[in-house]
Each structure stands twice: as C-alpha cells, then as structure tokens.
Amino acid sequence: MKNFMVDQSLKELTEHRTVVLPIACYETTINQNINGYIPLHWHDEFQFVLIVKGEAIFQINEENITVQEGEGLFINSGCLHMAKDKNDSDCAYICLNVSPGFVLSQELYTTHVNPYMQATNIPFLLLEPKELWAKNILDSIMKINQLIKQNPPYFEIDISLHLTLIWKNLIINGIELEYEQTEVTKSHRMKQMLNWIHLHYPEKILLEDIARAGQLSRSECCRYFKRMLKKTPLNYVTDFRIQKSLMLLQQPESNVTDVAYQVDFNSTSYFIDKFRKSMNMTPLAYKKYKNTSPFVK
Structure with a gap:
C-alpha cells in the first residue's frame, strides 16, 4: 500500500475488505x-x-x-x-x-x-x-x-x-477496563481541529481559527497539539501542506511554483525551504525522483 488515503477528518478511506469478510x-x-x-x-x-x-x-x-x-x-x-x-x-x-x-x-x-x-x-x-x-x-x-x-x-x-x-x-490478559468522558471529549476535539485544518489548508489559517474549531482557547489548543502531535498547530498546518503537495508534484504537468500556491505557500522559496527540511530534498528533486521511481503510485 503505497498511497495512504484519508478524508478531511483523518479517517482512513481504504476499503478494509480483501475477502468476502469485513x-x-x-x-x-x-x-x-x-x-x-x-x-x-x-x-x-x-x-x-x-x-x-x-x-x-x-x-x-x-x-x-x-x-x-x-x-x-x-x-x-x-x-x-x-x-x-x-x-x-x-x-x-x-x-x-x-x-x-x-x-x-x-x-x-x-x-x-x-x-x-x-x-x-x-x-x-x-x-x-x-x-x-x-x-x-x-x-x-x-x-x-x-x-x-x-x-x-x-x-x-x-x-x-x-x-x-x-x-x-x-x-483473557485481564486488563481492567476504564471509561473517562474527558478522554472521549479530548479525542473528539482533536479530530474536530484536524478536520478543520484539512478542509481549509489551501486558505490562510490562524491559530484562532483552529482553536475555535475545537472550542478551545488558543493556549489550550496549543497544549492539545503539543501533547498529541508533539508540534504546534501552525507547524502541523505546514507539515500537512507539504504532505498534500506530494501528490500534486507527481502530476506530470505540475511545477513547483504552482504547487506551492495550491497548498497556500505564498512564497516559492519558503515552500522549497520547508519542503527540504521535511523531505530531505527539494520539491524538484522529489518530482524527478518520483518520475523515475518504481513506487510512484
């Protein structure tokens, strides 16, 4: 499985059925x-x-x-x-x-x-x-x-x-089951914020927008992301935009500048810098690599 598809809420879209069973x-x-x-x-x-x-x-x-x-x-x-x-x-x-x-x-x-x-x-x-x-x-x-x-x-x-x-x-391993409503609420709020980012990543995103999606203050929103994802909300947005750029770069007709703007980097040089730090290569090098790699799709 080379291309891992999820929807805006990060729910996996893969059809989990390889035989007549679910x-x-x-x-x-x-x-x-x-x-x-x-x-x-x-x-x-x-x-x-x-x-x-x-x-x-x-x-x-x-x-x-x-x-x-x-x-x-x-x-x-x-x-x-x-x-x-x-x-x-x-x-x-x-x-x-x-x-x-x-x-x-x-x-x-x-x-x-x-x-x-x-x-x-x-x-x-x-x-x-x-x-x-x-x-x-x-x-x-x-x-x-x-x-x-x-x-x-x-x-x-x-x-x-x-x-x-x-x-x-x-x-039979004997683990004692526990249920805490606060944990359920935390998970739900995190998914709400991630869902909002994945719907709006091509637009300008502010910390206030993400916090509002999770019905949290800005500081509490930052704590959620630090605790769950080990990064700030806006760093997550940048990483997600890089992730979305990968499929776009694999399209034969795409170019780096167009892809940068499609995922809301308003500077090609800034996109290249962030991409290099994330992927250890430039967007152009990635594009060329994928065009010659057996794992393009």
Whole structure:
C-alpha cells in the first residue's frame, strides 16, 4: 500500500475488505508509502499489527511506542495513529483490520467486544511473544495472512475461527477496563481541529481559527497539539501542506511554483525551504525522483 488515503477528518478511506469478510489483511513496508511513513489517521476497525522485519515507532493518540521484529500491536477503534520506520530498518509488517461487529457473534458483541471499544485506557496493547496470550494473537495474525494468500477451501471459516481466538486471547490478559468522558471529549476535539485544518489548508489559517474549531482557547489548543502531535498547530498546518503537495508534484504537468500556491505557500522559496527540511530534498528533486521511481503510485 503505497498511497495512504484519508478524508478531511483523518479517517482512513481504504476499503478494509480483501475477502468476502469485513476484514483486510495486507503486508506493507513503511518507507514505500508516498510520505515515507504512515501518516496520522484513524478508522472504526480494530487494527492488529505484526512486525515481520525491522522496527517501527508507532504513535497512538498521545503515546509513542517502539515495536520490534516479532512483536505486534492491537490498536483500538477510533484511535489516532501513525507509524515511522526506526533506524532505516526497512520495516515491514502485516496489518489486520477487522470490523468490531465481526469479531464475535452478535449475541456476544455487547458483553465481550463493545466494552473494549469504549474503554479509554486501552488505546493500544503491545503484543510481546513472551506473553502466551500475545503470542497466540501474533500466530493467528500470521495464519490469517497465509489463509488469504493460499485461498484453501472454507478459508473464510478458518479466518473466523482465528478472529475468535484473537479476541479471546486479548480479553483473557485481564486488563481492567476504564471509561473517562474527558478522554472521549479530548479525542473528539482533536479530530474536530484536524478536520478543520484539512478542509481549509489551501486558505490562510490562524491559530484562532483552529482553536475555535475545537472550542478551545488558543493556549489550550496549543497544549492539545503539543501533547498529541508533539508540534504546534501552525507547524502541523505546514507539515500537512507539504504532505498534500506530494501528490500534486507527481502530476506530470505540475511545477513547483504552482504547487506551492495550491497548498497556500505564498512564497516559492519558503515552500522549497520547508519542503527540504521535511523531505530531505527539494520539491524538484522529489518530482524527478518520483518520475523515475518504481513506487510512484
């Protein structure tokens, strides 16, 4: 998956369905993404990750965590997350996304699935193979990936069985569920501000505009971004504009000056400077590289 599509609210647009079941299971190499990393996004599906090569730094909501080869992650529904390669390790992982309503039967969903979706103290769980429950989950992720590749008779039933095993092992680790309305409100406000930026990035944006979208003061808005994204709101705007410029630069007829203005840089030289700091190359060099790279699309 080279081009990672999200909507204005950062909700992933990828269709999470690779078989007749409401799941997707695929292998991805982080640095082959158009951005060179997996950008910030969220989705309604649960996500299970198994690192098969290298190591990655995942950010889930406010927390950063390093995940090494052989380890994995459970990322809860609706949580903002992103991933970057660590130490140029050419990190690759299997990603399993599954609709919460498909994990267990409808009769068991209310009791055994929904409480975990709502729990604010489980944005993610690190899956370490030294823990038996986690090893069982990682093994099932691998088996589901193999089943989809091999397509044996009745493989959909086998996938359903492995999903049941995954969920049983996840809940038997004994974590105490907690629910805090303040955490829900924080997440909602952050998504509102990000959504506003993604709708208005081609326009002039002031800190007051972003804060108003989240119903916050300017200082509280800055605290949200520092805590969640480790950068200021306006630095995030600049980074997002650079991200949006990548697709534009890949169009054969585009030129650097036009792209700069399309993403609301009112100076080509300023755009080039910010682009170089973000991507370690100039926009023109990036354009030429993508025109000759096998990973253009």
